[in-house]
Amino acid sequence: MPFDLTREYIDNLKELIDQYDEKTVSNLISPLHPADIAEIFNEITIEEAKFLYMILEGETRADVIIELEEDTRERFLKALSGEEIAKQFIEEMDSDDAADVIGELSEDLQEEILQHIEDTDQAGDIVDLLSYDEDTAGGLMAKELIRVNENWNVLTCLREMRKQAEDVDEVYYVYVVDDDNVLKGILSLKKLLLARRDSKISSIYKSDIISVRTDTHKEDVANIMDKYDLVALPVVDSIDRLLGRITIDDVVDVIREEAEKDYQMISGIAEDVEPSDNVILLTRARLPWLFIGLLGGILAALVLGGYEEELKIYPEMAFFIPLIAAMGGNVGVQSSAIIVQGLASDTLGIESTGRKLFKEVSVALINGVILSSLALVYNLLTLESLALTISVSLALFAVILFASIFGTSIPLLLEKLKIDPALATGPFITTMNDIISLFIYLLIGRMLYGII
Amino acid sequence: MPFDLTREYIDNLKELIDQYDEKTVSNLISPLHPADIAEIFNEITIEEAKFLYMILEGETRADVIIELEEDTRERFLKALSGEEIAKQFIEEMDSDDAADVIGELSEDLQEEILQHIEDTDQAGDIVDLLSYDEDTAGGLMAKELIRVNENWNVLTCLREMRKQAEDVDEVYYVYVVDDDNVLKGILSLKKLLLARRDSKISSIYKSDIISVRTDTHKEDVANIMDKYDLVALPVVDSIDRLLGRITIDDVVDVIREEAEKDYQMISGIAEDVEPSDNVILLTRARLPWLFIGLLGGILAALVLGGYEEELKIYPEMAFFIPLIAAMGGNVGVQSSAIIVQGLASDTLGIESTGRKLFKEVSVALINGVILSSLALVYNLLTLESLALTISVSLALFAVILFASIFGTSIPLLLEKLKIDPALATGPFITTMNDIISLFIYLLIGRMLYGII
Numbered sequence: 001m002p003f004d005l006t007r008e009y010i011d012n013l014k015e016l017i018d019q020y021d022e023k024t025v026s027n028l029i030s031p032l033h034p035a036d037i038a039e040i041f042n043e044i045t046i047e048e049a050k051f052l053y054m055i056l057e058g059e060t061r062a063d064v065i066i067e068l069e070e071d072t073r074e075r076f077l078k079a080l081s082g083e084e085i086a087k088q089f090i091e092e093m094d095s096d097d098a099a100d101v102i103g104e105l106s107e108d109l110q111e112e113i114l115q116h117i118e119d120t121d122q123a124g125d126i127v128d129l130l131s132y133d134e135d136t137a138g139g140l141m142a143k144e145l146i147r148v149n150e151n152w153n154v155l156t157c158l159r160e161m162r163k164q165a166e167d168v169d170e171v172y173y174v175y176v177v178d179d180d181n182v183l184k185g186i187l188s189l190k191k192l193l194l195a196r197r198d199s200k201i202s203s204i205y206k207s208d209i210i211s212v213r214t215d216t217h218k219e220d221v222a223n224i225m226d227k228y229d230l231v232a233l234p235v236v237d238s239i240d241r242l243l244g245r246i247t248i249d250d251v252v253d254v255i256r257e258e259a260e261k262d263y264q265m266i267s268g269i270a271e272d273v274e275p276s277d278n279v280i281l282l283t284r285a286r287l288p289w290l291f292i293g294l295l296g297g298i299l300a301a302l303v304l305g306g307y308e309e310e311l312k313i314y315p316e317m318a319f320f321i322p323l324i325a326a327m328g329g330n331v332g333v334q335s336s337a338i339i340v341q342g343l344a345s346d347t348l349g350i351e352s353t354g355r356k357l358f359k360e361v362s363v364a365l366i367n368g369v370i371l372s373s374l375a376l377v378y379n380l381l382t383l384e385s386l387a388l389t390i391s392v393s394l395a396l397f398a399v400i401l402f403a404s405i406f407g408t409s410i411p412l413l414l415e416k417l418k419i420d421p422a423l424a425t426g427p428f429i430t431t432m433n434d435i436i437s438l439f440i441y442l443l444i445g446r447m448l449y450g451i452i
Numbered sequence: 453m454p455f456d457l458t459r460e461y462i463d464n465l466k467e468l469i470d471q472y473d474e475k476t477v478s479n480l481i482s483p484l485h486p487a488d489i490a491e492i493f494n495e496i497t498i499e500e501a502k503f504l505y506m507i508l509e510g511e512t513r514a515d516v517i518i519e520l521e522e523d524t525r526e527r528f529l530k531a532l533s534g535e536e537i538a539k540q541f542i543e544e545m546d547s548d549d550a551a552d553v554i555g556e557l558s559e560d561l562q563e564e565i566l567q568h569i570e571d572t573d574q575a576g577d578i579v580d581l582l583s584y585d586e587d588t589a590g591g592l593m594a595k596e597l598i599r600v601n602e603n604w605n606v607l608t609c610l611r612e613m614r615k616q617a618e619d620v621d622e623v624y625y626v627y628v629v630d631d632d633n634v635l636k637g638i639l640s641l642k643k644l645l646l647a648r649r650d651s652k653i654s655s656i657y658k659s660d661i662i663s664v665r666t667d668t669h670k671e672d673v674a675n676i677m678d679k680y681d682l683v684a685l686p687v688v689d690s691i692d693r694l695l696g697r698i699t700i701d702d703v704v705d706v707i708r709e710e711a712e713k714d715y716q717m718i719s720g721i722a723e724d725v726e727p728s729d730n731v732i733l734l735t736r737a738r739l740p741w742l743f744i745g746l747l748g749g750i751l752a753a754l755v756l757g758g759y760e761e762e763l764k765i766y767p768e769m770a771f772f773i774p775l776i777a778a779m780g781g782n783v784g785v786q787s788s789a790i791i792v793q794g795l796a797s798d799t800l801g802i803e804s805t806g807r808k809l810f811k812e813v814s815v816a817l818i819n820g821v822i823l824s825s826l827a828l829v830y831n832l833l834t835l836e837s838l839a840l841t842i843s844v845s846l847a848l849f850a851v852i853l854f855a856s857i858f859g860t861s862i863p864l865l866l867e868k869l870k871i872d873p874a875l876a877t878g879p880f881i882t883t884m885n886d887i888i889s890l891f892i893y894l895l896i897g898r899m900l901y902g903i904i
Contacts, residue, residue, distance in 0.1 A: 161645065188622075193645055248701075268786050274801070282811065300774035312764070366735045371743070
């Protein structure tokens with residue numbers, strides 16, 4: 001059963017660490033999975049973490065460092081020298097993990113670490129990987145994989161695998177290449193295991209496979225692996241030479257991160273924070289968006305200030321300000337969110353932008369008619385002023401229509417401009433939406449009060 | 453390279469189908485992955501889809517049916533009889549996929565299909581799987597796996613695998629059990645491939661493994677597989693007997709669905725919709741939340757109606773209604789979203805509820821002081837009324853404090869009550885938040901106008 005970290009466990013562990021009781025701590029920690037030890041690191045001080053770290057073995061150290069949250073890792077690595085980082089765990093890591101960890105550090109420290117890595121092949125792999133944009137397949141892939149030549153037979157292949165397999169933790173597929181290292185296909189271990197030992201590789205591998213280029217964006221990588229249910233995806237260069245492979249665990253992280261990023265945007269949180277982060281981090285993540293909200297509110301006050309005379313004569317007009325602003329905001333976010341989610345999961349379909357807008361306008365017309373009619377009936381029964389009754393329903397209709405079109409267009413436009421479309425669900429755009437909605441309401445109100 | 457579906461491709465295909473040109477269609481379709489064919493199904497009529505379906509081979513049919521979106525599948529299966537469903541593709545499916553597809557159908561149709569499945573073992577497996585809640589490990593697992601006895605040696609194991617492997621598409625691990633089918637550990641194919649053929653299984657398998665029970669919730673399953681980077685997870689009963697396994701592709705779907713569900717809730721969308729869905733579906737998904745927004749707006753109008761006299765005398769009070777309502781809403785959603793996200797990814801940490809609320813109040817105090825001060829300075833410079841200036845800043849501070857506490861408590865409370873905490877980010881709670889914020893502002897305004 002999975003391990004469940006409790007307050008008691010941490011308190012007990014902290015006490016043992018304070019007593020420098022190496023043996024009991026070691027017995028307590030050694031049955032744990034590195035991911036669990038990493039969780040413990042988040043709950044103790046850096047000094048205590050160092051004590052734990054010194055007790056761990058080389059490979060476990062490497063695995064724990066990989067599993068740490070980014071900010072915990074940053075604080076922890078600050079306490080180590082470049083040589084210590086290189087010798088104590090980088091050498092135990094797969095190239096992709098090593099590149100991820102090193103990539104977060106300063107350039108000076110990066111160089112120092114690379115100089116202290118003894119295995120020049122590994123150092124070379126890390127340098128190669130660091131050169132790719134971290135948002136692309138190149139930034140996700142590991143160099144470690146099992147590569148066999150299409151001209152071998154199963155027996156040679158097994159012999160070669162024995163040599164290569166030491167470096168590779170998890171093997172799902174063997175990659176088949178020709179003499180020029182061009183990717184020809186894959187061979188599942190199951191097939192290899194069940195094949196006759198004198199079979200030629202070329203007669204049993206699967207040639208009809210999916211691969212990506214190093215510059216494929218990580219969201220596309222995630223969508224491809226998800227769509228085709230792959231656990232590993234080979235990465236090739238522009239002339240199809242095999243460079244590395246991406247495994248599903250990295251892609252699961254990408255999917256989670258992208259989903260969290262979009263969720264944070266729509267909830268008005270500026271940075272990646274967790275409830276366990278400290279007060280300063282939590283404040284810093286939230287203040288910027290609230291500041292935009294404050295500016296928006298002041299702008300709204302200015303717009304309303306332009307209608308002071310009307311509000312003095314017809315104070316009931318103010319009653320419906322929250323309704324109009326909220327509806328504008330809601331409809332806008334709904335429209336944007338559907339597009340943002342469709343773009344993220346690549347399920348927008350093949351409809352043209354014009355067709356999407358047409359559908360969105362249709363939805364808005366239906367929603368607008370229904371909601372404005374409801375408001376009309378309610379206000380006819382309860383309000384004295386016919387002008388206000390009509391203003392509210394007309395404005396509601398106009399605002400729903402406007403916000404749908406605005407909410408649908410902005411993310412599509414941002415995507416065209418290569419800006420993250422999720423920005424459309426952020427406070428800047430939604431605040432604009434609120435203010436324009438308010439303006440529509442006041443304008444319609446002024447006109448109708450003039451007429452009726 | 454992955455296939456990219458275009459409007460031209462669909463138009464061309466539709467034309468060929470209309471001409472009943474079986475051969476050209478078959479040539480066009482056969483190189484495609486089932487997931488790509490499933491995408492095509494979403495873009496053509498049911499009649500056209502049936503034509504395509506008849507051209508496909510048995511196993512591809514099964515794979516396409518699995519990959520279809522739920523509503524497309526529902527419409528498509530309506531055109532087939534129970535016998536056709538059973539014979540034409542259910543028999544080709546893994547037990548978990550078969551149970552998923554059958555589980556969506558009416559009980560009568562389920563029974564009819566089950567009666568027509570010839571392989572009674574498969575029918576039994578499906579009946580077993582249908583009995584589990586679809587939100588649990590039992591509902592996610594497949595019965596197909598490779599099971600070997602700890603007392604065998606590698607050679608017997610390979611022989612047995614040849615027999616079992618036919619039924620299992622993807623093999624990542626072999627599961628080692630004792631004579632009573634109790635799970636003892638796993639054996640990676642890599643290890644098996646590299647082991648001597650006379651080695652005893654008991655001497656090479658990994659016994660320190662993670663498994664889940666059938667009733668483990670699917671979100672917990674996803675968090676476990678993500679945390680420990682697993683591609684397959686064995687499922688056992690209460691006395692550790694091996695029942696099935698969950699593969700990472702199913703968990704990727706769970707992670708995506710959960711993230712989308714939370715995103716839809718916060719964006720006010722009631723159902724799982726995609727931009728490519730029709731106008732009726734899109735309207736139905738959005739109208740309910742807008743209706744709650746309308747009720748909230750009317751309630752806000754009633755609250756404001758109670759302050760009609762004040763608004764007549766001090767119409768400037770109305771200017772800041774959007775500011776107060778927007779800030780209350782923003783702060784509330786920020787607070788709830790952090791908790792909802794922490795609960796979903798199991799990263800809430802081990803802090804107590806009291807400690808979380810204390811931190812949240814601290815964050816609110818800092819944000820409240822900064823934003824209220826900014827508003828104070830601005831209003832001191834621009835407003836004539838001191839009472840209004842002080843009211844706005846005081847109310848702003850109170851609203852930020854209130855909304856943080858409210859926004860943090862509600863999802864934690866919902867979680868305790870075993871209700872989806874994401875509901876806290878939905879329109880019902882956020883509308884309540886808006887109205888209470890407004891009420892706080894008006895109350896403070898009335899008091900201060902009385903005093904100053």
